[in-house]
Amino acid sequence: MRLIIYIFLISQLLNFIGVFAEKVNKNITRFNKVNWEKVEENKSNPLKKIIWKYYESDENYFEKKNKQSSTTDKKNSHSEKRNFKSSKISVFSITEIEPFLPLNNFLEYDTIQASVRWKSSFDGGVGGGTGQQNPSFVFDYGISDSSLISIYITGADDDLYNLVDGQKINYYWQSYALSLKKKLIDEEDFDFGLSLVSTLEYWRHASGSETAKSIYNQKDSTLGKDKFENLVGALSFPISKNLNENISALIVPGITFLPEKLGPKGIGKNSYGNNFYIGSGLVFDIAEDFNLLLSYTTPLGPGNNYFDSNLNYSRKPIYSFGLGWNVNPKIGIEGKITNSYGASPSTGILTIPSDDLPLYSATLTYRPYGEDTYLNTLNERDKLISKGGITVNNALLPKAGNSQINISSDSRGNLFGSYYYSLSNLFQLELLNIGRFNNLNFKGSKKSHLYSNYLDENNFNFRLGGKLLIFSPQKNDLYWLASRLSVGRNDDTNQGYLFTEFMNTFRLNNWLAFNVSPKYFFSGVESFGGIGFSSYINLSDNLMLIPEINTSIKNDSELNSTLAVRYSFSSEKSLDLYYSNAAGVQDIGHLLKDNENRFGIKLNFLY
Known part of the structure; x- marks a missing residue:
């Protein structure tokens, strides 16, 4: 153990000495490369001033200029x-x-x-x-x-x-x-x-x-x-x-x-x-x-x-x-x-404990000082749908630096809250998506094993993920296409699942847009695909009708439907009132059906 500490301390000392020497050398070089230039003004100037200007070496000077101009x-x-x-x-x-x-x-x-x-x-x-x-x-x-x-x-x-x-x-x-x-x-x-x-x-x-x-x-x-x-x-x-x-x-x-x-x-x-x-x-x-x-x-x-x-x-x-x-x-x-x-x-060179298996590895890297992709600003109608739907998401993304909060509750006790932050114009991080399913009636369902693992009586589901914008009319594409992935688990049963979806959103005219969203649910209990359809119908400038349908791609498909009315106080704040027989508004709840309908309310904030 002492050998480890000695090797680490010596190597760190050598590294820091090298860094310090490099910085000192840069500072000395900088001061040694001060150039003074006499600039003569036009002879017509009666004052005939001599202007002395200071600048760094040509190489460093123009290198900085090039870096500044590269942002534009x-x-x-x-x-x-x-x-x-x-x-x-x-x-x-x-x-x-x-x-x-x-x-x-x-x-x-x-x-x-x-x-x-x-x-x-x-x-x-x-x-x-x-x-x-x-x-x-x-x-x-x-x-x-x-x-x-x-x-x-x-x-x-x-x-x-x-x-x-x-x-x-x-x-x-x-x-x-x-x-x-x-x-x-x-x-x-x-x-x-x-x-x-x-x-x-x-x-x-x-x-x-x-x-x-x-x-x-x-x-x-x-x-x-x-x-x-x-x-x-x-x-x-x-x-x-x-x-x-x-x-x-x-x-x-x-x-x-x-x-x-x-x-x-x-x-x-x-x-x-x-x-x-x-x-x-x-x-x-x-x-x-x-x-x-x-x-x-x-x-x-x-x-x-x-x-x-x-x-x-x-x-x-x-x-x-x-x-x-x-x-x-x-x-x-x-x-x-x-x-x-x-x-x-x-x-890093260790295999999974007790076996040697191929694993999958996914990495997201964020560089806060990097230049973002430029997108044209959303019009007012598209801003109103950028907060998503109830059980069918869409492909639109709030611009970089925006936070999005959704809070929902229904008449049978479901309660969910989520927080999203746009790291880039093309990527939104799903930092928090938590909540619980309550009072579900799934009698006779062929997916009762899913309910018992993820929607049991004492469930508390927490998830995180991200959404990537691939196509957008904001950068001259024909329609919006985005991919979303989330992971998480039920805290009660300690069972987790992965949920992915590819959202395709089309704007037909000023008052109608529709969305097609293939989805996939993957878990150790069962895995299956599904698809969601939804429309955004503007009844007025601040009133919108949102019908939604979800179905799994199987012979024992459990089709569910939702009808929502959205009132927008502004482009940043809106209220959804909905009537649905979907199990809930969080991931797995999109693809499962409740035998009883429920009324719900959802608050959407963007800032």
Whole structure:
């Protein structure tokens, strides 16, 4: 453990010395490059003043001018992106393929980006549900053009994917990591790039419960939870080379420092231990805003990165492949298949506990200082429908910086509230969507198992997600098309599901718009598709009729319908009164039917 601390402290000290020296050198260079120029005025000026003007070196001066003009000049913006391919310093930077496979890319000085990553198995294993998830949050800050500091926060809490000794055993992971990356060799000056990346992590993990013994107890059959807190770390040296304008290759030798024995009841090694590894990766720019990402990593030992249902530890290669898409300079999206379950530099080479499975990984990156996509302003009629419907959503999006709040209640006790924030003109983050279904009558329904798992008597459902605008007449497309995805679970049964929809909205004339929304419900209990139809009929400037129909795409389809009247006090505030036999206004409630109708009220706010 002392070795980990010593290596981390020494590497951090060297990095900060390098950053300080770089800043001092920049300041000295700046003051040494002061140029004084005598400017003679027109001889007709009777005062014949001599004007002295100060400016920085031509290179820095015009570089700043170009950056300023790029915000208004689209051509210059594209030029900057082309320059990024060689300099690898830009708001478009992909800073890593995986947490343990950092790239020699950096952010510009004093810029930030934040990423949310979701790793999950395709099913829940013996624990059921949609999958075993390991969500994480990453914050990157450019402390200089050649130094990057990153903070990782990760957490997983599930049953082991497989039974151990015939029992379901819970496990818990939580990591808080601080990582510093410093450029050592610039590829512009040499034939390759090289950086040093050091990471220190606080790792909390646990196993076992009142009904199952811990996987770290190998001596007896005592039940109970074992908890551990460890200081762990990682060190890597990414080596990169641009093979051509579109392809970058990466080799990463590294080491992770993890405990090899935990607790007094282990027989020999009962944990992962330290691991040297060699990672390789490829970043292929298949289009201006699309990247193909590939990686393969071989753990060399002496430790391990995998254990099976018999608690036998061994080493497995780690792979990943997928696509990255820069929607615009503000928003980046990445989707991959990988068997890496860990989400921090020290745990990234670990497989899902008790198995080695392909997982899916989805990442959203937000760059607050990036230039947004320009959209024409919505007209007054379209602003009134941008708050969505009751059980059928539409594809319109409030502009960047706008918050949206919806609150609904009905005569049978359903209560829901949601909060959305537009990070970009093209992306709205669903930060909070909570509520409960109440007094449902589903007698005779073929989907009663769904009701018992997600809409039971003591249910409390919470969800989060996002909505991406793909087409819009605001940028000269024929219609609006948006994709939405949300995840969450019922707090009572601890069962979760994934809900997706593709919303297509068409404006026919000034008083009529309609919406077609294919939907898909995915869970460990059942998965099925559906489709929603709705119209927005303007009866007057501030009064609108909204009829809606939802049906699942199955022989046992449960068609439900809703009729709503919307009164708009302004383009930012409206009130919906509705009559419906849908189970509720939250995701799964769109596709399920209640045998009894209900009256409801929904308040919509936009600010």
